[in-house]
Amino acid sequence: MxxxxxxxxxxxxxxxxxxxxxxxxxxxxxxxxxxxxxxxxxxxxxxxxxxxxxxxxxxxxxxxxxxxxxxxxxxxxxxxxxxxxxxxxxxxxxxxxxxxxxxxxxxxxxxxxxxxxxxxxxxxxxxxxxxxxxxxxxxxxxxxxxxxxxxxxxxxxxxxxxxxxxxCISYSGRCWLSKFLTGRDANRGACTHSCRWKYQLVEETRAGEYFPVGEDERGSYVMNxxxxxxxxxxxxxxxxxxxxxxxxxxxxxxxxxxxxxxxxxxxxxxxxxxxxxxxxxxxxxxxxxxxxxxxTGFFLSDGAPTEIHSTAKPRRSADFLGIVRAFDGSSMTATIEQRGRFAVGERVEFLQPHGRTFSQTLTDMRDADGLTISVAPHAQQVVTIRVDEPVEIWSLMRK
Ligand code: SF4
Structure with a gap:
């Protein structure tokens, strides 16, 4: 095969x-x-x-x-x-x-x-x-x-x-919902993800009175x-x-x-x-x-999807902090192009293109001029940090 x-x-x-x-x-x-x-x-x-x-x-x-x-x-x-x-x-x-x-x-x-x-x-x-x-x-x-x-x-x-x-709940992405509600056409690349919105019920003579449609305590996401x-x-x-x-x-x-x-x-x-x-x-x-x-959507089903509906909002369990652009083995330092805020003392991990993911505490950090800093607050700032293990270029630093 x-x-x-x-x-x-x-x-x-x-x-x-x-x-x-x-x-x-x-x-x-x-x-x-x-x-x-x-x-x-x-x-x-x-x-x-x-x-x-x-x-x-x-x-x-x-x-x-x-x-x-x-x-x-x-x-x-x-x-x-x-x-x-x-x-x-x-x-x-x-x-x-x-x-x-x-x-x-x-x-x-x-x-x-x-x-x-x-x-x-x-x-x-x-x-x-x-x-x-x-x-x-x-x-x-x-x-x-x-x-x-x-x-x-x-x-x-x-x-x-x-x-x-x-x-999404449309048939393989063909949908008129976004166009109908906002004028933005999903079939021409402009979907507003209207199916993810929170919906309530309004009786036509009671403008502004929204009747909750009970799905869970967070509201109703009937098409999510x-x-x-x-x-x-x-x-x-x-x-x-x-x-x-x-x-x-x-x-x-x-x-x-x-x-x-x-x-x-x-x-x-x-x-x-x-x-x-x-x-x-x-x-x-x-x-x-x-x-x-x-x-697993429809794959393991006999036609109907298996539990496809969700009321949950998107989540992630790691924040993306930066990309390793260079590594110097003699000083065990990595150059990071920053994407999120991080500071000395924080525990971070490195997702590597090939090697295993490893974690460490940030102990030493310098700015582009080589000056010691304790926090990297600005997106796209380039900083150098000490690393506990050799780290591959293109590794992603996260916490
Ligand atoms: S509005 Fe929702 S169902 Fe329609 S195309 Fe966009 S994501 Fe899919």
Missing amino acids: TKPELLAPAGNLEKLQAALIYGADAVYFGGKNFSLRAYGDNFTREEILQAVEFTHALGKKIYAAVNIFAHNADLDALADYLTFLDGAGVDAVLVSDLGVFALAKELTGLKIHVSTQANVTNRRAVKFFGELGASRIVLARELSRAEILDIKADCATELEIFVHGAM SKDLCLLPCLDKVIASGVASLKIEGRMKSVNYVAGVVKVYRAAIDAYFDGNFIVRDEWLAELDKVAHRPYT
């Missing part, structure tokens, strides 16, 4: 680098327009060229999400953008809309991946898209393992499924979904024979990308080394990144 690709989100250039350094085989990103994350950082054309160069230098793959549902007014600019992506050397484009599919096919030599937003739920749809020229299908998130196996048994086209990340996590059944996921395992989260932090990628990298490798068990340290790491309660 071929090892499946581990595919990670790249919300910006730094997250792309983190994903690849922490073990992703491939990354996906959105440009400034035409991907379904209009409010993410996203990539300029210059950044796309840098991203392609960085990814290919590591022998890995990079895919461009162009998965909006286009309107006529978008088509000229889309044609120009697709042509640019082809010239930039991305390895595939991810599309939902058949018009965008047609443009990519006519104007470029790019491989075409069909996005989960296209809602492919059966083997005839997979076959149809394959005949149309798609090289990969991202299956709808609403499929069970039995359905995925059934599709895989009768299909020559590569399949990709989501294994981790946020889900848990986050997907297929780690507990990753052996079954891999055995299904899909080609690519995708992590959601282009809007999430570099801490999320690094932590989740590292866990799934280790789990996939363990499976192929013949020693897969769900390790406590993997579950602990997935608890440290921002997430809602986890669910």
